[in-house]
Amino acid sequence: MPTINGMKDTITPASMPPILTYKVNPGTPTLKLPALACDSHVHVFGPAVRFPFAENRNFTPVDAPKETLFALHRKLGVGRCVIVQSLTHGFDNRVVEDAVAAGEERYLGVALVPPNVADAELQRLAAAGFRAVRFNFMTHLAGSSNMDEVLALTPRLKVVGMHLQVHFESSLIHSLGPLLSRSAVPVVIDHMGRVDASLGADQPDFAALHALLKNPMFxxxxxxxxxxDPHPQGPQPYANGVALARLLLQSYPDRCVWGTDWPHPNHTHVPDDGVLVDALARIAPTPSLLDKLLVQNPQSLYRFAS
Known part of the structure; x- marks a missing residue:
């Protein structure tokens, strides 16, 4: 089975100037979110003096700590959240664990671990509020994963009540999809499989993603x-991306979740999180769909205690 190799860094971490990946003052959305609305995909970075960045990272962000994330969610009207460990911090999940502990059971985590992680560490992470582990299959990210090893881990994830989260380039859907169907636990696909929204719903990569979701494990x-769809301009920002998200939600209303992806690492531009929230009115145009996307589905998948 394939191994997707990450690209090596061409400059040393010490020489990387910090990159601002998020708007310090995002717009206030006009859309009022339902109570307990969940932002199911964010990261936290630092503060680096307390949570050092990984040596093999491919960029250095400015600090984006839990306090900034909590303030953003208060502004957006978000009541729950899932924080995903970033390769910026590598396998040291303490930065997410610290944020989850401060989130008073309204924040949960997704860890990064090696495929040969010890059972005791999986049990510890699960007890600390981690609900999944994530693996990357992206050529621009170091540390990409071997599918044989990932699949071998999934029975052990099942024992501790975790699922599998995967991030891959859109072209890999055709080879990875059939392999991921063998997972012993549910599989969450990040960011709509990173398809090119300008190619529409009939493109092979999106069609394969849509077909894969017929399997209730996904x-x-x-x-x-x-x-x-990196086009924030116009009266309907990100129109092509919204169209694909809406189609997925309408087709699979019980197996879609949503997130801002704050603080937007490795991006083409710096999105406005208020704009991303307002786009939900077009992705989920009825109150029932919005509630499924933001409340019911995250509760079913992540099992919030409060």
Whole structure:
């Protein structure tokens, strides 16, 4: 089975100037979110003096700590959240664990671990509020994964009540999809499989993603409208990305979740999180769909205690 190799860094981490990946003052959305609305995909970075960045990272972000994330969610009207460990911090999941502990059971985590992680560490992470582990299959990210090893891990994830989250380039849907169907636990696909939204719903990569979701073991994050359609201008920002997200939600209303992807690492531009929230009115145009996307589906998948 394939191994997708990450690209090596061409400059040393010490020489990387910090990159601002998020708007310090995002717009206030006009859309009022339902109570307990969940932002199912964010990251936290630092503060680096307390949570050092990984040596093999491919960029250095400015600090985006939990306090900034919590303030953003208060502004957006978000009541729950899932924080995904970033390769910026590598396998040291303490930065997410710290944020989850401060989130008073309204924040949960997704860890990064090696495929040969010890059972005791999986049990510890699960007890600390981690609900999944994530693996990357992206050529621009170091540390990409071997599918044989990932699949061998999934029975052990099942024991501790975790699922599998995967991030891959859109062209890999055709080879990875059939392999991921062998997972012993549910599989969550990040950012709509990173398809090119300008190619529409009939493109082979999106068609393969849509077909894969017929398998009830698969979920998809309809996050990343700004990644698959990097056009924030106009009266309907990210229109092509919104169209694909809406189609996925209408087709699979019980297996879609949404996230801002704050603070937007490795991006083509700096999105406005208020704009991303307002786009939900077009992705989920009825109150029932919005509630499924933001409340019911995250509760079913992540099992919030409060």
């Amino acid at each position: 979920y998809v994050k309809v996050s990343g409208i700004d990644r698959i």
